[in-house]
Amino acid sequence: MRRHETQETTAEEIIKKLRDAAGLIAGGKTAEEAARQIGVSVPTYHRWKEQYGGADRSTVKRLKELEQENSRLKKLVADQALDNAMLKEPGGGKVVSPARKREAVAHLERKLQVSQRRACQVIGQPRSTQRYACTRPARDAKLVAELRRYATAHPRRGYRMAAAHLRRQGMKVNGKRVARLWRQEGLRVPQRQHKRRRLGHGGNSTQRRSATRINEVWSYDFVFDQTVDGKRLKWLPICDEFTRESVALEVERRMDARDVVRVLEAAIAQRGRAPQFIRSDNGPEFIAKAVREWIAQQGFQTLYIEPGSPWQNAYSESFNSRLRDELLNREVFATLAEAKVLGKEYRRSYNEQRLHSALGYEPPAEFALRWRSAHTATLRQPKGNAVPATTKNKDNTQTKPLATVRLS
Incomplete structure (x- = not known):
């Protein structure tokens, strides 16, 4: 040839x-x-x-057009198949955020050997966003360090509690900024979703009879754990439903009705007065004759919730869940003595340091102190010709004006 x-x-x-x-x-x-x-x-x-x-020439031209169309269709089919393969390649959840799209584009470039332009078209990522180099402002470095330090010390608390803690330390931080950095640093805490329950007809539940002042309603329930040798630990937390304070937190190997009375006596002696009501479930230690007779002697009443309705004792359940999440699930107790020491330290930290969202992000002890000072009423003598506030004896004779009246 x-x-x-x-x-x-x-x-x-x-x-x-x-x-x-x-x-x-x-x-x-x-x-x-x-x-x-x-x-x-x-x-x-x-x-x-x-x-x-x-x-002729027209036939040849038409033949050439058909060949070009056939070549174009073949390329289109190949491109479509490649696009489908590229869309299936990233996996691992939805590719929504710019950061996730940036990772997906880089993966396609590396795995399928496609251009960045092609990968961006398939993923739906602007090339300017793909090429943008994130430069975190220097002002975020200090805040990120504080958030990491707080999350390390309290791994089961969220960004709202962290933001409130930083504000109390004197830092001026925005809640949305804290939430963004908290999410970027991967400090989020997964929360369990609980089904909402109806209020029910329990007259002694927290929804039907809630506390309106300090020492009005206490609540208690048992929490169980064990030491490293497998022996049982039985915790008895008592909390004030109004201030969310931990009134008592005792732990023993076993507790009966006499131990419940002993813990209540110590709590009343420490607080200076007995509550008006005490809420609990129908456990044998709480409905025992010795406990009911002692409570009647002290002059306060019991609020027993309906059987099988723990949500009616909501404040006790809430405290117990925090106790388990922040102490019992994080610590391995070697002995009963170690459990007593750590429980005492946790109660002090809970009352004096841990911020409570329901109290406006204040510790329970600080909230109780502020509430007492705000509700300590001093009756003063009125000006002018007004009659001063006085008390009367049984014979209707007036005595000196009323002194300070404490509502707590």
């Missing part, structure tokens, strides 16, 4: 050469001479004549 026969020849050129060969043959030339005249071999001439012999 000659050198020029190996060169690619278009359909229009082939048609033109065949027409020239046909003119030469009509002038008396043979096929071999005509083929040599147009610069091709005899087999190539006959192959061209068989393929393009009856075609």
Whole structure:
């Protein structure tokens, strides 16, 4: 085969050469001479004549268009298949945020060897966003360090509690900014979703009879744990429902009705007065005759919730869940003595340091102190001719004006 026969020849050129060969043959030339005249071999001439012999320019043009369309469709199908493969490749959840899209584009470039432009088109990521280099402001470095320090010390608390803690330390921080940095640093705490329950008809529940002042309603319930040797630990937390204070937190290997009375006596001696009501479930230690008789002697009443309705003792359940989440699930107690020491430290921290969202992000002890000072009423003598507030004896004789009256 000659050198020029190996060169690619278009359909229009082939048609033109065949027409020239046909003119030469009509002038008396043979096929071999005509083929040599147009610069091709005899087999190539006959192959061209068989393929393009009856075609004109319009037919060749249409054939060329069909070939181009076929090539375009093949490329489109291949591109579509590649796009589908690229969309299935990232996996691992929805690709929604710019950061997740940035990771997906980089993965496609590395795994499927596609260009960044193509990967961005498939993922739906602007190339300017993909190429943007995140530069965290220097002012966030100190705040991030404080958030990490707080999350390390209190791993079961969220960003709202962290923001309130930083504000109490004197830092001016925005809640949304704290939430953004908390999320970026991966400090989020997964929360369990609880089903909402109806209030029910329990007249002694927290929803039907709630506390309105300090020492009005106490609540208690048992929490169980164990030491490293498998022996049981029985915790008895008592909390004030109004201030959320931990009135008592005792732990023993076992507790009966006499131990409940002992813990209540110590709590009343420490607080200086007995509550008006005490709320509990119908456990045998709480409904025992010895406990009920002692409570009656002290002059306060019991509020027993309905059986199988722990949500009616909501404040005790809430404290017990915090106790388990922040202490019992984090500590491995070697001995009973160690449990007593750590329980005492947790109660002090809970009352004096731990911020409570229901109290306006104040510790319970600080809230109780502020409430007492705000509700300590001193009756002063009125000005002018008003009659001063006095008390009367049984014989209706007036005595000195009323002194300070404490409502707590």
